[in-house]
Amino acid sequence: MKLIDRIISFFRRIKPRYHLSLDSQFYNLSTKNTVYRFKVFGEHTFPKFTFEDIQNNKRILYDINPIDLIKIAIENYNEIQKKSMxxxxxxxxxxxxxxxxxxxxxxxxxxxxxxxxxxxxxxxxxxxxxxxxxxxxxxxxxxxxxxxxxxxxxxxxxxWNGKIAQLQIVGGKKAQSEEHESE
Known part of the structure; x- marks a missing residue:
């Protein structure tokens, strides 16, 4: 029994719980959103997912490392905040x-x-x-x-203590200009 338990615990250590770890990310111009590229544990494949793909598919969500999920969620939140500015x-x-x-x-x-x-x-x-x-x-x-x-x-x-005198202009501008011309 001890031998079998040791063998099982050995293989559990080798196989991680989360198969996908975040490798890189880039902005896709055709779809106008961020695409995340993951490394699959034990393979040489790099699947690509958008935030919506990760959010809508529980299988993908459970296979991604939680630390990487936190990074993706924070980046998506920051992107939404920038768009709403x-x-x-x-x-x-x-x-x-x-x-x-x-x-x-x-x-x-x-x-x-x-x-x-x-x-x-x-x-x-x-x-x-x-x-x-x-x-x-x-x-x-x-x-x-x-x-x-x-x-x-x-x-x-x-x-003036309330004693304001009113000034009146007699003749207007035309009358004043005629006086200046006659002088």
Whole structure:
């Protein structure tokens, strides 16, 4: 019995539980997705599978080393995140932007973008910085205009104490130009 158990344990050590180990990966231009190439234990064959093939076939899923599965899942997640990133496809007047991902486009103003944290996470950092800068610049201009209005109104009311004289132009521009010509 001991001899048979030793022989069985010896062959179990030789034959691994997972037959496929990740060898390499490449991007297939015709199907536009990543193809993973595996090495079969004990053979000289290299089967190729996409993420969808691995995900849909349990037999393949059970034969792949779990460490390689984790790598594949993380890479697929990162690829999906890159595809869902929003880009500023067009900058319009009045702080408006057209944001687009692979399939959709949205027209949003800078205030809406800066207020929406979930949207900020999906936009590239450099685009967020540009949008925030332009939005802040616009708000700064508006604030400066309001301050100037308030200070000019306050200075007029302080200087004249409510005694503002009205000026009237007699004759308009034509009358003034005729006076200059006659002199």
């Amino acid at each position: 929003l880009r500023v496809s067009e900058i319009l007047r009045d702080n408006k932007y057209i944001l687009s991902d692979g399939s959709t486009e949205k027209l949003l103003c800078g205030d809406e973008i800066c207020d929406n944290i979930l949207l900020i996470e999906r936009i590239k950092n450099i685009d967020v910085y540009k949008i925030a800068y332009n939005t802040g610049f616009k708000h700064g201009r508006q604030l400066a205009r309001e301050i100037i209005k308030q200070t000019t109104a306050a200075s007029i009311s302080q200087d």
